[in-house]
Amino acid sequence: MVIPVNLKNGSYDIHISRDSLQVLGHELTQRKGRYFIVADKLAYKYHSGKLHEAIGREHAGIITVHGEEEKNLSTVIKVLESAAMAGINRGDCFIAFGGGVCGDIAGFAAAIFMRGIDYYQVPTTLLSQVDSSVGGKTGVDLKAGKNLAGCFKQPSGVYINTELLKTLGPGEIRQGKSEMIKAAAIHDELLFNSFENSMCIDEDTIGKCVRIKLAYVMGDELDTGKRMILNFGHTIAHGLEKVKGFGVISHGDAVSIGMAVSVQLSEKAGITEKGTAKRLIKLLKSQGLPVSTELTMKELGQAMILDKKMNKGLLKAVFIEKIGKGIIKEMTLDEFIGMGDSK
Ligand SMILES: NC(=O)c1ccc[n+]([C@@H]2O[C@H](COP(=O)([O-])OP(=O)(O)OC[C@H]3O[C@@H](n4cnc5c(N)ncnc54)[C@H](O)[C@@H]3O)[C@@H](O)[C@H]2O)c1
Ligand SMILES: [Zn+2]
Structure with a gap:
């Protein structure tokens, strides 16, 4: 191909x-x-x-x-x-x-x-x-x-x-699966459905994930607009990676936790269709990926301040409205951290 x-x-x-x-x-x-x-x-x-x-x-x-x-x-x-x-x-x-x-x-x-x-x-x-x-x-x-x-x-x-x-060992394969699940979660419900049945690693599936990434990269090469949707789970992930120490938690594991935390927050805040968090977390867990952290949102928030997705005090937070549909919401860090309490 x-x-x-x-x-x-x-x-x-x-x-x-x-x-x-x-x-x-x-x-x-x-x-x-x-x-x-x-x-x-x-x-x-x-x-x-x-x-x-x-x-x-x-x-x-x-x-x-x-x-x-x-x-x-x-x-x-x-x-x-x-x-x-x-x-x-x-x-x-x-x-x-x-x-x-x-x-x-x-x-x-x-x-x-x-x-x-x-x-x-x-x-x-x-x-x-x-x-x-x-x-x-x-x-x-x-x-x-x-x-x-x-x-x-x-x-x-x-x-x-x-x-x-x-x-590659199972730990390294798991890191890739996290980004594959992210790609399906933001863009392709059919692919997500197929992952719920089984996640096979072949040329066809890799090609699908590459095409999803390209759909966001083409037209927004420099990451100022829709490409940010690819960062679903990443703001929290980057915070976690920094707090834990680089290399202590793997990137895919951190992204998995980031997606799980984000989807629970957004579902609670009414941004995300009910039942989505359960589905996403179930798939992540089935692939051996972590879905929670002992860190509080406040602790994560401190680490997220320097993330490139923060601009002039505003955060471009990425959520999914439902499986297969990512969205960007601009909010302050405090609004993001407090989201879980909003409803
Ligand atoms: N540039 C981007 O758009 C982008 C997107 C996503 C992630 N990243 C970055 O990618 C990094 C994570 O990548 P990764 O998960 O590939 O980590 P990695 O490059 O550290 O590789 C993971 C482990 O696999 C080993 N390895 C590599 N190839 C192997 C092989 N064929 N057989 C056996 N072992 C092998 C490595 O030695 C390492 O121990 C993070 O730093 C993340 O920020 C960048
Ligand atoms: Zn990544």
């Missing part, structure tokens, strides 16, 4: 197939130049053979990264210095071979290396295949909050191969 992406800041294809790495190899042969790999440590350990076989010629250099704890500016500097030492220049490119952490770091480094060079995404986790490799958001965490330093930089191509997912 090939999904074309047409954006103001660049068009590219998302390839979802068993031979997508060969397609990348072909692309690299065509463009000539050298390539520098930013790889997740485990993805590279398990799958470097497949990558190198498909590309068929030597890389100019490689650096490995691992874990949310490394998604920071120090790692970006290491990537930039290593690429410079390897003699990479503007006609060359980066390849991000890993999960969301690796893709976010590599994309950001590519955006600022020599004022920007091309990069290709080879997502190796379920979360990165269904979500983070698509859309061009790149960046790293600051101590003050999640993803606070970054920019938009579209990749030159995305190469998805489900074979790479076979070495």
